[in-house]
Amino acid sequence: MMKKSILCLAAAVCTVSLAACGGNSATETTAAPTTAAEAADTTTAAEAENTEDNSAQAEDTESAEETQAEAGSEGGTLVMATNAEFPPYEYHDSAVTGPDGSDIVGIDVEIAAAIAEKMGKELVIEDVQFASIIPEILSGKADFGAAGMTVTEDRLVNVDFSDTYATAVQSIIVTADSEITGPDDLEGKLIGVQEGTTGDLYSTDDFGDDMVERYLKGVDAVQALLQGKVDVVIIDNEPAKVFVSENEGLKLLDAAYAEEEYAIAVKKGNTELLDQINSAIAELKESGKLDEITAKYITAE
Numbered sequence: 353m354m355k356k357s358i359l360c361l362a363a364a365v366c367t368v369s370l371a372a373c374g375g376n377s378a379t380e381t382t383a384a385p386t387t388a389a390e391a392a393d394t395t396t397a398a399e400a401e402n403t404e405d406n407s408a409q410a411e412d413t414e415s416a417e418e419t420q421a422e423a424g425s426e427g428g429t430l431v432m433a434t435n436a437e438f439p440p441y442e443y444h445d446s447a448v449t450g451p452d453g454s455d456i457v458g459i460d461v462e463i464a465a466a467i468a469e470k471m472g473k474e475l476v477i478e479d480v481q482f483a484s485i486i487p488e489i490l491s492g493k494a495d496f497g498a499a500g501m502t503v504t505e506d507r508l509v510n511v512d513f514s515d516t517y518a519t520a521v522q523s524i525i526v527t528a529d530s531e532i533t534g535p536d537d538l539e540g541k542l543i544g545v546q547e548g549t550t551g552d553l554y555s556t557d558d559f560g561d562d563m564v565e566r567y568l569k570g571v572d573a574v575q576a577l578l579q580g581k582v583d584v585v586i587i588d589n590e591p592a593k594v595f596v597s598e599n600e601g602l603k604l605l606d607a608a609y610a611e612e613e614y615a616i617a618v619k620k621g622n623t624e625l626l627d628q629i630n631s632a633i634a635e636l637k638e639s640g641k642l643d644e645i646t647a648k649y650i651t652a653e
């Protein structure tokens with residue numbers, strides 16, 4: 353069963369700023385290759401691999417599979433699965449060109465680019481539904497998942513996680529006039545989440561399936577809150593800050609719902625890649641580059 357620690361942290365401790373995306377605003381959330389069919393339920397979504405929308409990425413996928421055969425060797429591609437609806441870790445910004453030539457940028461993207469560079473490989477980003485990231489890794493379509501992914505016991509059954517590179521909390525967003533002040537007020541409330549995320553898993557665990565409304569993107573859950581369709585949104589603190597700053601009439605509660613740590617996921621047993629990722633992360637930490645990347649996207653208060 354999912355275990356979580358409910359912590360009531362002051363915002364000053366767990367968050368840094370409302371101006372989340374220094375330089376590049378987290379705009380242009382163009383549609384990720386997701387389908388309504390995939391949204392039907394978490395299990396189906398997690399298993400959906402060859403949907404129409406994903407076929408657009410068939411070319412990348414083929415090259416990814418070829419690359420895997422030569423894993424460890426110099427050259428070739430390194431395929432990252434992500435869900436680019438999660439500013440400032442990964443999001444679309446039409447004003448810039450990311451490391452793979454697309455408009456996907458963010459903290460995870462820069463970390464992945466550094467890993468690829470260290471391995472002498474070209475980074476390829478597969479932008480998929482969040483719940484499809486682990487299936488992409490398991491099927492070999494992607495080499496690793498980097499998506500502000502929280503290390504959980506359940507995920508560790510299928511994937512191995514790298515050393516952690518960030519801490520996060522599940523935050524609560526409410527409308528400015530809401531009487532909800534913290535996690536203790538959530539009982540009986542309708543909770544909006546991004547499907548398959550820890551916000552979804554934890555709140556389903558705590559309050560039951562009926563109290564949780566799932567959306568493909570965090571921003572859609574936020575729109576539902578603005579429209580009065582849900583009472584709160586539970587989502588990671590950094591995207592929460594971005595969404596609150598971009599929409600009038602919302603507030604982020606100081607008291608957080610859960611604390612967690614982000615890491616990169618690889619197929620269980622892929623120690624060769626995991627070792628390379630861990631040594632790249634260690635280098636990024638030691639050189640101060642990780643702090644630099646983080647500071648570029650998250651401005652300290």
Ligand code: GLN
Pocket residue numbers: 435438482499500501502503546548549550551588
């Ligand atoms: N940290 C959350 C999780 O791992 C959300 C990640 C995301 O939405 N990209 O489930």
